[in-house]
Amino acid sequence: MNHKIGKEARCAVIGYGSWATAIAGLLSANEPCVGWYVRNPEVLEGLRTEGRNPRYVSDLEFDRTRIAPSDDLNEVVRNAEILVLATPSAYLKTFLEPLTEPLDDKFIVSAIKGIVPGDYQTVAEYIHDRYNLSYKQIGLFSGPSHAEEVSRGKLSYLTVACTDPENARLIGSKFATDYIRLSYSTDLYGIEYGAILKNIYALAVGIAVGLGYGDNFLAVLIANCAGEMTRFLEESYPAEGRNTQVSAYLGDLLVTCYSVYSRNRRLGLLIGHGCTVKSALNEMTMVAEGYFAAECIRHINFRHKVDMPIAEMVYKVLYERASARRSMKELTLKLI
Structure with missing residues (x-):
């Protein structure tokens, strides 16, 4: 199967915490509309009505025309080609539990710096095994990146890791802003375990x-x-x-x-x-x-x-x- 990402690939974020919110902010600066799976009713309402997450990094204001928050995971997954996972690792299974939409043609980017408890696997390893995906369609978004600073536009240096450097650069282009400096790597194992x-x-x-x-x-x-x-x-x-x-x-x-x-x-x-x-x-x-x-x-x-x-x-x-x-x-x- 060809795991090359197209230039027009649509993005969606899974998660609603501080890091997920900061990531949605980066993507919405570059993408016409970013899908966003939000399980929390209070956060969902705040994003829809005020363009803010009332619980995490609430000073980050979104253009509501550029985000599509939803509590329907399958709808969010169906409408995107690149899925960015940004939940705490301990809750990843809970977030993905309602999923019935196939992931075969999706590219998964983990922005999670944790182990899946009980499975003794990294997120990339878990996604690979649980959903039978090739590592060629799994990437990482990592580096020194406290959400509080990224959301406020503080200069940050982040790394995109994929087995294919071209895919890494295309994903990087979706996160790039004047305050995000990007580097690229093919070391999925090292970067993920280092972050853990x-x-x-x-x-x-x-x-x-x-x-x-x-x-x-x-x-x-x-x-x-x-x-x-x-x-x-x-x-x-x-x-x-x-x-x-x-x-x-x-x-x-x-x-x-x-x-x-x-x-x-x-x-x-x-x-x-x-x-x-x-x-x-x-x-x-x-x-x-x-x-x-x-x-x-x-x-x-x-x-x-x-x-x-x-x-x-x-x-x-x-x-x-x-x-x-x-x-x-x-x-x-x-x-x-």
Whole structure:
């Protein structure tokens, strides 16, 4: 089957959170009309009547003639050739549950930086297996990209990954604005797993900050996180030409570890301050992907057996009720 994307391919967004809203904003600046599957009645009403999402990045105003929000998933899928997935990974199955429309002739772009819990798969792996799609019709939209900044037009550098560079560039043209700089990659595995791992590492950094560790230590911790990420990618799935120092890997890691917008850093911070994991999760208003990723990556790593002391520490604190203070102190002896 020919998996080339046509220049006139219509786009649709699946999801209604902050990142989905920011993505819809980018696409609507370039496309005549963007389909948008919105399950939440309040958000759907706000988009239809006021051109705003009342719950997430509500300062972003849409031209209502350029978006087509709907609570009918099959209608949205039927009317688009490119589907951008932008839900929390934990809710992806729920969002796609009503789907009866075939995906055989669609191109799926995942903007999700998380593991599908319970399946121990990335979103690309899950879509490939569940809907019997070729990896040639699956792409990624990734990089250091907090929705709050993208939605406000702050300069951001993002990466589109596809097995076919031509498809990547065509998808990129639909996201391009004067404040979005784009790069391209064919490393689906590395970029997707890198984006998942950095959420775990941001949790580790948040825990350290909450415990009172200083900037000197944080620099060492994050440097070791970068090394651990590279080690996992190279030992689990080597790829010729992969450079984990560029923005899609290292840049995304850094912004998630340092930014005030980082949900995963926030969750770690609460735990470091003494909250139980359960109470910290309850206090979060948005999903911290690192919570699910920590358990899934540990499961996946049983097969690869990569040395991952930082990810292992986060797992034990989150799932085995290990003391954050004691676990971090033990980790300090393993860092270089």
